[in-house]
Amino acid sequence: MTAVAEHRASCGLVTIEPFEAYPHAVPLRRWLSHPASSWWGMAGLSTDEVRAHLGAIEADPHQRAWLGRVDGEPLFYVETYDPTRVLLADVPEVRPGDVGVHLLVAPPVERRVHGLTSAVMAAVTGFVLDGLGATRVVVEPDVRNAAVRAKNDEAGFRVLRELELPEKRAALSVLTRDDRAAAHLAPEPMAVAHRHLVTKALAEFSHERLLAPAGLGDDAYEVVLAALPRHDAGRARPGRRPSPRRRPRPRPRPRPRPRPRPSPTASAPGGSPSSTGPSTRRASRARSTGAPPRSTPSSWSSSCSPSSPCPSTSSPPTSRRSRRPSPASPTSTTGAGRRASS
Template sequence: MTASAPTPAREPWRLLGPVTLEAVVPERDAAVLHAWLTHPASHYWAMGGLGPDDVLAYESRVAASDDEHAWLGCVAGTATFLVETYDPARVLLTGVHDAEPGDVGMHLLVAPPTGPRVTGLTDAVMAATMRFCFGPLGAARVVVEPDVRNTAIAAKNAAAGFRVLREVDLPGKRAALSVCTRAEFAASRLGAPPRPATTRRDPRQAAPAAPGDTR
């Protein structure tokens, strides 16, 4: 599945794009994802010690799973972020979260910057990711569980309409279990209606892509 998630053209950050997401292809994408996941800026993902083969094995496991999926996000054709989605009734939050039908768990990693800061990039990426979850993935609610120490993502989640349910203990972190419904996202700062989305070809037929964080 490859879907475009364009943003409205009212504020400067909404003009970044187009923003698209497609399924990660482990053999194609593992090298760039290894660079992102092991960068010091991605420390909340706790994957800094992984080697290239470890990341390939990890992405291959996710690609083979029925309950987890990984998506490569591009902004204006350049690989810029990673989204993981999962079934919170079966992965990570089993026994912790009272999952409802239509719940989709989500992690988001924006590539560590390699040049000048792009104003509004994380807003555009978060907005597109939420539209992707509520649109092509058909979510009724998006569920996240960021580390309570990650104040930057707490602010970004709030801007997208997330509300914190409670703090929970998960492997390696104390997490702020949070949810966002379609209506809550629509009413949020990042939830203005998008321009019409465009569906593109299956990612398995797509050409290779060019080379913050909700955990």
Template sequence: MDLTFTPLDPAAHAEPLHGWLTTDRARFWGMTAHSPAQVRAYLERVDASADEQGWIGSRDGTPLVYVETYDPAHLAPDGSLDPEPGDLGMHLLIAPPAGEPEHGLTAAVMGEVVSWCLHERGAARLVVEPDARNRAVLAKNAAAGFRVLRHVEIPDGEGTKRAALSVCTRADFAASPLGPGATPTAHLRPDIAEQAHRHLIAKALAELSHERVLAPETRGEGAWELAVPGADIRYRFTARVFAARALARRPRLDHPRRGRRTPPRWTCRSSWPSRRTSSASWTISCPPISRSLPPPSRPAARPSMRRAAASGRRPRSSWTRTSHGSRRR
């Protein structure tokens, strides 16, 4: 992206910047309710200051970004930053999209502005203090190489805001994803992509052949061929065919109170490929395992219940079954 930066002209730029600053995406600038006159007054203060400057970045003659640069040694709150020679503060605001949002525009503009500040403006270290709640800007700052030093309270209009005081040197920017020495798609090399594609195709052939969706033809010892219907494409590959087996244990036990139990029943499932490598599933029901199980033991009656039964009286405590389960009475 090629941006051209020109100094701020409050008279000429107040109207478009009013439209930018009063959108919801610019709410962290604190001017969404400002009138055109208030925005122009703010820009005139910036233009008249000796410690800060305003800039308009344009692409092909169309204003695209508003940038403020300032001297942190004079404008940063006392005690918030240890100033160094070559420090330059920066504020940035990108114009809202006129139509469909352009993918990657924010990252491209961020990279261009940081590069312009570091090389054209001669900064050795960039300083920013975005609102700690502005996660979108924090993510873009991190992508440009900014490092958060600390969180500080700084004046913001009539109140204060908790800001993430961050810095970025030329070395930080050069090593960042948005820097000139970084290529985000460097890992997408043709040799690596070819190897990955071969693994994906091999995986698809194996899985879909096992599920009988594909039926490769055998071409000799370990050699197979798959023709794509409706296209002059054939996949030739070598493969080994395995017999997959799975065992599932299904015990069936009656309730012990009913006085009988049945031994566990095993179900064996085995599948193996046919001559066309499609898998045939077989279900084999094994006979029950013959073993003797002792009858369930019943708890001995308590002495009070035995005496009540001998005398014909009703025991003082018994169990009754209801629709909600068993309860004592």
């Protein structure tokens, strides 16, 4: 039989096809006889009675039977019906366009497959809403069947009210497209998600030293902002250590600037210190060579008189290189000439 719906899930490829009574009545009877399927109330049926039940569904234009497979293996059975004509015709909450659903997942033979029932629920609700074009999906589980009601709540079903049916007290529940899209925002899944989110945030903030969790005993903690001072930081509560504080980082000290060193001095023959700077060296060199000492700005001011005017301050002093006599100059004095003149 060709599949009319496909749904890719973590457990495999989920497909849905019309149910054929003769080849699949035997495994269906085995599923209905399992203790886990006691809520269907069909545990004592024979194979012929199961085929008769399937024939009645096939003959009714307001009901259909479907076989579900996971990776090609038959694993669930689905019945769809028009609730305004079958079972819920006198219930005022039922509207035209609603489609009722009965779902039976095959009991596990060896071990349970994690996420199988949730994947089957998602595939069936998607097939009814999108494939059959239903406005709402309607279910009426027994109020005592806590496992099925938990799965309905996980899929996004909303309980309208409880009502009395011929064989049970049912919780009338509906699912719309908006409910299916917001199924993860249901109270129970959101509570789990919030706990994980808060735990992750506390761990990250504590790692970054933004929070300082402090144990209060009995697996209870107090979260304190580590970067802000507390109004009761000076008072230690009994049974707990005060929260650690971060010490301020010391400021770097400025380096001392090097002091200028004094110029070296030498003692004169009379015992008084005399400068050994460039001017003193030039004067001693002039005495040894017999050349007149070069005038400096300080000597200009001291040699000014009414008879000898001051030299022009606009002209710079003669450089050392231009003042030295050239060997070819007639004014040069040799050592022999100095001995002859003396």
